[in-house]
Amino acid sequence: MKTCDRSGGHNPLQGLRAAVTGGTSGLGVALVREFLNRGAQVAFVARRRDGIEQVVREYPRALGITGDVSKKEDIHPIAVQILGGLGGLDILVNNASDLGPVPLALLADTECKDFERALATNVLGPFRLTKALLGSLASSAREGLGAVVVNVSSDAAIHAYPQWGAYGASKAALHHLTQIWNEELKSAGVRLLSIDPGDMDTPLHAAAVPDRDRALLKRPEAAARELADVIAGSLPMRRSISPYAVREVCR
Numbered sequence: 043m044k045t046c047d048r049s050g051g052h053n054p055l056q057g058l059r060a061a062v063t064g065g066t067s068g069l070g071v072a073l074v075r076e077f078l079n080r081g082a083q084v085a086f087v088a089r090r091r092d093g094i095e096q097v098v099r100e101y102p103r104a105l106g107i108t109g110d111v112s113k114k115e116d117i118h119p120i121a122v123q124i125l126g127g128l129g130g131l132d133i134l135v136n137n138a139s140d141l142g143p144v145p146l147a148l149l150a151d152t153e154c155k156d157f158e159r160a161l162a163t164n165v166l167g168p169f170r171l172t173k174a175l176l177g178s179l180a181s182s183a184r185e186g187l188g189a190v191v192v193n194v195s196s197d198a199a200i201h202a203y204p205q206w207g208a209y210g211a212s213k214a215a216l217h218h219l220t221q222i223w224n225e226e227l228k229s230a231g232v233r234l235l236s237i238d239p240g241d242m243d244t245p246l247h248a249a250a251v252p253d254r255d256r257a258l259l260k261r262p263e264a265a266a267r268e269l270a271d272v273i274a275g276s277l278p279m280r281r282s283i284s285p286y287a288v289r290e291v292c293r
């Protein structure tokens with residue numbers, strides 16, 4: 043992967059190094075595209091090799107990493123490949139997610155293994171991966187480049203929707219973990235943000251609510267732009283000239 047001018051210019055994400063989990067579908071692949079368009083170097087993670095190869099064919103500058111964030115033994119190999127491939131890390135988006143039981147089920151009908159998988163993917167995975175990458179993120183913050191971790195949340199983290207128990211409880215835990223960690227890391231210059239992208243037209247949404255009119259849902263590309271704007275606005279001042287500034291592609 044070629045290195046870019048990391049001076050910032052008019053684009054706060056230009057030359058920064060970003061990693062996205064769940065980067066082969068929905069919001070994740072839209073973020074890979076958005077970050078690349080804004081001149082960032084991008085690594086992404088997913089479980090299925092075919093999905094990764096497809097994204098790399100479309101975006102050859104992106105680094106695809108095979109791994110399962112719900113598996114403890116996969117976390118360090120994922121972190122090593124991110125840091126080896128990008129040479130450090132400025133932005134981490136914990137986006138990969140698990141719905142729990144599909145079709146969605148009342149808590150009384152939810153199998154423990156489905157709840158455990160949702161917690162492992164949506165809470166423990168982001169916790170472990172962030173922890174494994176924290177040294178590099180803190181180093182980036184010390185260099186003045188900025189360090190931002192986005193944990194992708196949901197309105198199900200706040201509202202008590204029947205049948206969304208495993209997913210909602212795991213997203214609530216992730217949301218609170220994010221708030222606490224953000225307080226703890228403020229002095230190190232590492233920001234942690236919990237962001238709800240809204241209802242999007244993605245495979246996850248179709249699996250959860252198969253009868254919803256897709257035309258009413260947000261495009262994941264729009265959510266990716268919003269999320270990238272929030273990240274740009276959270277970076278140190280010298281990079282935050284304008285979150286809407288000219289897009290430059292690093293070649």
Ligand SMILES: NC(=O)c1ccc[n+]([C@@H]2O[C@H](COP(=O)([O-])OP(=O)(O)OC[C@H]3O[C@@H](n4cnc5c(N)ncnc54)[C@H](OP(=O)(O)O)[C@@H]3O)[C@@H](O)[C@H]2O)c1
Pocket residue numbers: 063064065066067068069070087088089090091093109110111112136137138139140163194195196197238239240241242243244245246247262
């Ligand atoms: N869609 C919505 O309406 C909506 C609303 C609110 C919040 N969200 C949140 O937005 C985020 C993105 O959702 P989406 O709808 O874009 O999902 P999606 O289309 O289902 O994509 C999920 C991605 O995550 C990967 N993935 C799943 N489990 C993984 C694991 N254990 N380890 C590594 N990668 C894994 C999948 O690839 P593999 O299967 O190959 O691993 C895929 O790339 C999630 O955090 C979701 O909770 C979505």
